[in-house]
Amino acid sequence: MKKYVIRGGNPLEGEVRISGGKNAAVAIIPAALLVNGVCIIENVPVVNDVILLTKIMSNMGAKVSFLDKTTLRIDSTEIHTCAAISELVRKMRASYYLIGALLGRFGNAQVGLPGGCDFGVRPIDYHIRGFEALGATVTIEHGIVNAVAENGVKGTSLSLDFPSVGATINIMMAAVLAEGTTVIENAGKEPHIVDIANFLNAMGAEIRGAGTDTIKIKGVKELHGGRYEIIPDQIEAGTYMVMAAATGGRVKVSNVIPKHLESISAKLEEIGVTVEEDDDFITVSREPSQIMNKVNIKTLPYPGFPTDMQPQMSTLLCLANGTSIVTEGIYEHRFKYVDELRRMGAKMDVDGRVCVITGIEKFTGAAVTACDLRAGVSLVIAGLCAEGMTEISNVQLIERGYEDIVEKLRGLGASIGISDDEPQISEKTGENAG
Ligand code: EPU
Numbered sequence: 001m002k003k004y005v006i007r008g009g010n011p012l013e014g015e016v017r018i019s020g021g022k023n024a025a026v027a028i029i030p031a032a033l034l035v036n037g038v039c040i041i042e043n044v045p046v047v048n049d050v051i052l053l054t055k056i057m058s059n060m061g062a063k064v065s066f067l068d069k070t071t072l073r074i075d076s077t078e079i080h081t082c083a084a085i086s087e088l089v090r091k092m093r094a095s096y097y098l099i100g101a102l103l104g105r106f107g108n109a110q111v112g113l114p115g116g117c118d119f120g121v122r123p124i125d126y127h128i129r130g131f132e133a134l135g136a137t138v139t140i141e142h143g144i145v146n147a148v149a150e151n152g153v154k155g156t157s158l159s160l161d162f163p164s165v166g167a168t169i170n171i172m173m174a175a176v177l178a179e180g181t182t183v184i185e186n187a188g189k190e191p192h193i194v195d196i197a198n199f200l201n202a203m204g205a206e207i208r209g210a211g212t213d214t215i216k217i218k219g220v221k222e223l224h225g226g227r228y229e230i231i232p233d234q235i236e237a238g239t240y241m242v243m244a245a246a247t248g249g250r251v252k253v254s255n256v257i258p259k260h261l262e263s264i265s266a267k268l269e270e271i272g273v274t275v276e277e278d279d280d281f282i283t284v285s286r287e288p289s290q291i292m293n294k295v296n297i298k299t300l301p302y303p304g305f306p307t308d309m310q311p312q313m314s315t316l317l318c319l320a321n322g323t324s325i326v327t328e329g330i331y332e333h334r335f336k337y338v339d340e341l342r343r344m345g346a347k348m349d350v351d352g353r354v355c356v357i358t359g360i361e362k363f364t365g366a367a368v369t370a371c372d373l374r375a376g377v378s379l380v381i382a383g384l385c386a387e388g389m390t391e392i393s394n395v396q397l398i399e400r401g402y403e404d405i406v407e408k409l410r411g412l413g414a415s416i417g418i419s420d421d422e423p424q425i426s427e428k429t430g431e432n433a434g
Contacts, residue, residue, distance in 0.1 A: 002393045004406065006383035007415035008365055011249030011288060014412045018255045019045035019403040020070065020230035023193035026094035027169050027200045029231060032074040033101040034064065034176060035203050037225025044230060045403040048396065049092050051057040055094065056088050075225075083110040085144050090115045092400075096124055096166060098332045103136055107149040107227045113140065122331075125162050126163045128407045130171035133158045134178060155180025156220055158165045163188040164300045168215070169196050169362030176205040178219035185214045190236055190302040191260045201229045212232055232256050235308045236402060238264040239377055241284045243409075245273040246319060246385045248288030251412060254281040263305045267313060270295045271320060271356035294322035294359065299329045311337050317357045318346045319385065328353045340368040344382050344390065365390040380405070384414055391419070 027046055030053065032039040044050060046069065053070070054064045061080035065073050069159045082102045089095040089112035102109035108426040113126070128138045128145070133156045136149040139310040155178045168408050173196075175182035178406035187193070189211050197210030205224050206218040237256040244251035245268055258277045265275045268284065271292045286292070296315065299307040307330040317324040318341065328334045335350045336430070342348065343366040365388030370376025376398035383390030392398075398405060 001393060001420065002267045002395055003419045004380065004383070004395050005417045005419050006380065006386075008363070008383055008386035008388065010384070010415055011247045012144070012244050012251050012384070012412040012414060013249050015252040015254055016240050016408050016412055017201070018232045018240070018253060019043070021192050021233040022047055022049060022236070022401045023094075023165070023197065024195040024230050025050050026053060026092070027097050027192065027196045028228070029057065029074065030097035030195060031173055031199060032092070032099045033057065033060075033076045033079060033098070034105045034173060034200070035076055035223040035225055037077060037223070038073060038075045039203065039225055040067070040227040041074065042070065042227065042229040043232075044070050044072045045233060046070065046091060047093060047403050048400045051091055052088050053094065053326060056084055057073065058099070059086065060084060060194070079106070082106050082108045085110060085112045085225055088112070093122070093166075097170055097173065099127065099131070099145055100170035103131060103147045103149060104153060104174040104177050105169050107152055109145070109147045110146050113143050113145060116264075124166070124428070125325070126160055126167035127170045130158060130167055130184075131174055134171070134174055134182065136174075148216075151260040153178040155182040155217070157183040157185070159185035159231065160187065162186070163213075165190050165193060172197060172200070172207060172210075172215060172217055174201055174219040176207065176220065176223065177216070177221070180219055182217040182219070184215045184217075188301060191231060191257070195231045202226050202228050231260075234260040235306065235374075237282070238306070238309045239381075239402070241265070241268060241275070241282065241310050242309075242316050242380055242385060242406075244284040245271070245286050245292070246316050246381050248286050249412070250283065250285035252281055252283045256282055258282055263303060264309055267295060267297060267305060271316070284422070288317060292316070293319040294320045294324040296325045296327075298327040301330070303368055304329070306332060307334060308374055310334060311374045312381055314348070314355060314357060315341060315346075315378040315381045318348065318360055318363070318382070320359045322359055324357045324359075326355045326357060328355075336371045337378055340371070340379055341382055343368055343426070344386055345346050346382070362387050364388055367391045367393070371398045373397050377402060377405070380409075386408070
């Protein structure tokens with residue numbers, strides 16, 4: 001099984017180019033099913049979730065191919081099935097977007113219930129209520145969601161109980177070709193929601209208000225092909241910013257939209273890290289001797305502090321002076337990684353959605369296991385600044401969302417290798433087992 005082996009202690013220095021947004025890509029790719037023509041999608045991150053989706057879509061009849069490393073061509077003119085029920089579908093969360101896209105275009109979808117990172121119950125009831133409000137009958141049998149709009153999808157007004165990212169995007173997709181206008185109140189405002197709306201508008205949709213609480217979708221008859229470039233990944237950028245701070249280095253994080261990173265930059269500055277913003281890059285630096293301050297964080301929907309940066313920032317706070325409190329406002333169980341960080345010396349106490357972090361002087365390398373995408377990358381952060389060697393297993397979870405992470409980190413001077421062998425380091429000492 002593939003593992004990362006990291007020798008900690010190198011301050012990261014240099015420039016890292018951020019890839020296209022993973023959570024934007026995994027929605028835009030299924031959204032191409034709504035288009036009766038060819039979509040050319042640029043700045044696609046080549047991560048495991050994207051590859052899975054391209055396979056699922058190809059199995060449905062879409063012609064999907066990479067024109068170069070990051071440019072994807074999708075021709076959805078001839079889709080021969082509205083069913084996506086293979087095991088591939090259950091391997092990822094974003095497969096739920098196939099329901100909105102298929103329902104929107106064909107009035108009919110049979111899609112396996114999604115999988116994805118496990119941090120508690122992750123229902124899709126808001127999505128389903130949205131599809132029902134649009135005129136679909138939705139049933140779940142044998143793990144498959146069946147959505148059928150016998151009389152076509154009809155515009156409606158609805159309000160989400162919570163500004164769910166997935167439900168906002170999915171309802172938007174199901175509504176673009178509807179008869180009449182749909183209004184989504186209490187919509188999510190995340191940058192990738194705006195990106196999906198911009199993609200659909202570039203293909204002929206009429207969506208207004210994405211990025212605010214109220215999104216209006218005027219149904220159109222058909223979407224046409226076109227070209228679109230995905231926005232940079234906000235969370236990948238934030239992760240490298242934290243890595244620069246944690247290792248006491250200086251990193252230029254390029255190809256970013258600094259506005260999307262404001263809540264992350266603000267917390268880093270509160271911690272005592274230097275953050276310099278420019279048009280499309282951010283430079284993050286910290287002298288290794290510079291002490292970091294404790295801070296409190298609560299994760300919230302955008303523009304609040306993102307839950308997808310909670311594990312990374314909590315890992316950084318382990319090295320701050322004093323006691324920090326991190327409250328998880330989105331998920332019930334997003335502190336599962338804490339047990340693994342404790343193996344590396346972290347002092348973290350979890351009570352439900354709250355984690356109390358007492359600062360330590362340093363992490364010490366150990367053999368640890370990634371339990372989900374962001375949890376996994378947090379172990380990488382700890383490993384980069386730990387004393388000794390860290391060996392991380394289950395890294396395929398990290399590669400679900402971080403393009404070329406090993407190459408990018410090596411480019412910044414990290415000592416990180418890939419191993420397919422048996423454990424190389426002793427759990428006791430964190431050093432080479434010899
Ligand atoms: N929720 C419901 N019912 C629903 C939908 C959501 O109760 O029908 C709850 C969820 O259980 C959760 C909250 O509402 O407690 C927010 O969930 P949301 O729908 O916003 O999340 P999601 O669409 O399932 C996306 C990202 C996640 C990210 C969240 C929040 C994708 C594929 N996933 O998930 O990304 O954490 O938004 O920003 O876009 C990640 O990239 O590591 C990741 C987990």
